[in-house]
Structure formats: C-alpha cells, structure tokens
Amino acid sequence: MKLVCTCIGCAIEASCPYSAPRFYLGEGQAWARHFTEDLTRENIVKGLKETNYGRCVYKSDNNVVDHQVVNMEFTGGATATFSMCGFTRHQERRIQIMGTKGEIRGEEGKIKVMDFVTHENTEIQIPEQTSGHGGGDSGIVRSFLKEVCGYNGSEGLTSASASVRSHLMAFAAEQSRLNNGQSIELDDFYKKLLVQV
Template sequence: MDQLTAVLIGAGGRGFHSYASYALDFPHELKIVAVAEPNASRRASFAEAHGIPEQSCYESWEPLLEQSPVADIALICTQDRMHFEPVMLALKQKYHVLLEKPMSPSPMECIQIERAAKENGRLLTVCHVMRYAPLWSVIKRFIDEGKIGQIVSIQLNENVGYWHIAHSFVRGPWNNSDTSSPMILAKSCHDMDMLAWLMDQPCTRVSSFGSLMHFHSGNAPEGSTDFCIDGCAVEATCPYSAPRFYLSGEGKSFYSKYFTNDFTGEPSRDKIVQGLRESSYGRCVYKSDNNVVDHQVVNMEFANGATATFSMCGFTLEPQRVIQIMGTKGEIRGQDDQIVLRDFLTHEETRVAIPHQTGHDGADKAIMRNYLHEVRHYHGQESRSSASASVQSHMMAFAAEQSRLRKGASIELAEFYDEIAESFTQVGR
C-alpha cells in the first residue's frame, strides 16, 4: 500500500482531530507534509503532532497552494465561507481534495466547485460522513436489498441538543448566516444528503418553515447581563449558563473535555474563566449576535412521488437523529445504536445493534479510509459523497431556506437549479 501525502488547510477541530489524525493512526497510509492555519497555537500544536518542519507551516493557504504541489491531497477544513477559493486553486494545481461540509454557502460556488473537479480530473469528496457510518450504511443496504419494498415516505428528526445549539449556533462560529451559513446548511446538510442518498431519486419540490423563536433579546430574563459571569441575577437557574456548561460540566461533561478548546488552548480553569469573560462563549444566549433558526421543518417530494419530512430542533436533551422509513413491504426505524426492521407479510422483526465508536461512530475514520483507497485507484470515477452528489443535497438545503424566507412557498428544484446555473453562465461570459 503506497503512502499518500496531504496538506491541511485549516487545523480546527474537524481538520486537526477528525481527518488529519488518520495519518497518526495509520502512518503507512498517509503523511501530512504541510499545514496552513492562522491560529499560531493550533498551527504549532499540529506541526508538533505530525512532525512538520517550520518551513512547511503557513499562516494562510495562499503561499502553500500557489507554489508547485507538494502532496497528493489537499484536506480543506476552513470555515464555511472560506472554502471556495482554496478549493478552486487546489483543484487547478491538480490536488485531489477532501472538503469539509458544506461545500459553500453560495449555490453558484457549489456548482463551480463541482465543475472544476470534473474539468481538472480530480477526485473531490465532500465530508458527508454519515454515509460512512455503520448505522446508516446498514439502513442503506436494507433498502437496496428490497427489504421494505419501495420507499413511500421518510421521517427524519435531527435533535441538536440544547447545549450543542447554545455552544455552536448561538455563541459559536455558526451562529450568524451572514458570516457562516444558514442552519439548514451548516448543521443539516448532512440530513439533506442522507435523504437524497436513501431515496436515490431526484428531489423535485421543497417547502419549509422555521424561525429563531427563543434565542433573542426579547426573551432575555430580567436581571440578565451580557456575559453570564458578570453577576447575572438568573445565571444559577438558567439552563444555558456558560459557567455551568464549561466549568461544572453539569450540562455535558463533554464540554470540559473538548468544546472548551474552541476558546482556550489551555484547558485550565483559569483559562476557561478568562474565556468566559472575553470570548463569545461566555455571552448570554439572549444577547448574542446570532440569527440562525433554532427550529425548522422541511417537506420534500421526489421524482417517483415519494415524500420526506425533516425536522431540526435545538430543544432536546440529547443530540441524536431518529429516522423512520416506510416502504410498501415493511419499515425501518433507526436511532443511536439500534436499527429495527419490520416485515409486513411475516410481521417478523429484525433488530441490529450498532456498537458505538468515537468520531461520528467511526465515520470520520471510514471516510478517510475510503477516500485514500479511491485516490490510489482513481480513474475518473466519483466517490460515495462526490461533489456531484453533494450539489444535489445542497440545492435541497438552499431551496428549503428560500422557502422558509418566503413564508413556506413551494420551490421547484429544477427551476431553482436552472436559475442558478443561468446566473453562473452569465457571470462567466
């Protein structure tokens, strides 16, 4: 097995710990030879972990990608609105690309990325990691084997978790669509992708409703302060208290082990307190600059007449996805670590237990393993989560957001795509 080489653009949580860490676990398969990361502390930590010399460490992606290629692969894990330019240059420089989702907050840029991958003959895989997770892989196999006949309808719930939405989508970097992406894209493009993959049919029509119902200044309790730690009169009884999240671990102990890294490079209590005073993660959830929805529903119709409903809600205790797939011969229900298959003819019930693994239940490692195999044997084929497949589900998300902004008006996907493609053609003239 030939060792492949890669450069990492963006050494944040996903890039550093989810994808590039594969090179540490399987050094005979992958070696990271350069990194571009503006945060000096993260850049230094990543370079030390992977043995990258100082001359191969960059503050920005431009000097790394503008030179002659130094590796086989570019892992691009920057923030949502920082994907397009490095992806396009990496493809032009003939890197194969593994791109963190979403592709881009711009529909036109998504189409341009897809076309650039084809024009340059490079393998571009988008990190829709759920396609590689054991739970969803087994569900897909059952469907493909005809276990439930033809799919008639799917119901998919994404329970974000009250502590996760407060951390990432109220206080964190995905809290404002003007600087990141709308919620349906930033958090739920995974779900649009799963529905498209399981249905295996073009989505033809979308409508959507949702709003920022709770996390805004109109709901700020009397006596609350801009920062939880600054003498807030209701902090002790607020379920979204930042000190409770990050110091006591009362909400989820996971915070103290992982999420505190988002605002402090040193997980000491003094550094956490400092972060709660100085960073957005210490702000009151009712007095942040967030504008993304905290709940949303999407209705979808597919080419063969099948339908799907999707619900995203931030007001749940645990983050989890729950799915029910209803077919002409049976149904499938799945959540967490279990799948239940029911047969209408025999009433037989099959239960499949899925062992829990770290990293999206093993999907982060699985997508890397698959991707490296596909790069080694690349002859123009598309991957399981290719740019082309991702554009389809991204368009579903973009259309859903357009519908929501138009008070639930139905959006025809073909017309929606054609309008964007036409705009792209006019820009290119």
C-alpha cells in the same frame, strides 16, 4: 469596538437555561474542544470570555434556525420529512425509512429492520462512535480515502455532486423559510443560483 455580552459575569447566569458555563463546565465539557484543547476550568472560562461560545443567546446577532420541519417530495413520488430542534437536552439523531414491505429505524445506537411480510424483526447494534456526527465524519473520510486509493469510476459517498445536491436542498429549505414556507422546485432554484454566479 464591538461590545459582546457573555455569560461570564452575567447577573442571571445561574438561573438561565442557556448558561454556557453550566454546560461547558458540566456535562458538555467535551464540546469545549471547539474553543480550547486544554479542558481545564481556567481555559474553558477563558474561552467563554474570548470566543462566541460564551455569548449571551438573548443579546446575540446569531440568526441560525433553532427548530424547523422540511417536507420534501422526490421525482418518483417518495416523500421525506426532516425535523430539527435545538431545544433538547441530549443531541441525538433518528432516522425512519418506511416502505411498502418494511421499515428501518435507526436510533439509540441500533438499527431495527422490520419486515411486514415475514414479520421478522432484526436489530443491528452499532458500535459506539467517538468521532463527529455520530461517526459520520470518519465514515466520509474513509470513503474518500478508498476512492483516492482505488477509484473505480463510480460515485462515492463523498463525491462533489452528491455534496452539492445535499447542500442545495438545505439552501432551498432556508429560502422556503425566508419566503413564508413557499414551495421550492429544486431544478428552478439551481438554475437561478447559476445565473447569479
């Protein structure tokens, strides 16, 4: 039998910055839907005792990265940086695309488009999203259904090849992390994975 240490009943839970009860019974109550549909106090506490969501972060075998920076260089010379940190009070996403004639920023429910030539700034308000990943999940499902209902031969947002490429980048980033930041050539990495299969 495996002993699982949970926040429930822990002597230092009240002062722990990673207290699961404080989060799931407080501002993060909606996230408790990951382990219970009924968001009563009784069911949330029961879920924290019986699932991994109540496990002690200090006595856990979870080895998922809690912060990282990934630098990417694409064939045409474009570069991208992905930065992720789990130590933030609020979950949020920001995207910034910088070009030679302008810049696009997406954050806090709006998209800002800045034109360096005309000096015009445009702000697009994004409707509040209620589904997972800031509305991205429902967008992917809509795209998939559109393809199923009227496929025109073009690659959509949810194509298998696009998903494989994005996952491949994530796997390569993890391989780089495990190899002390060694650069990974995506084509070579892909070929090695094919050999292993």
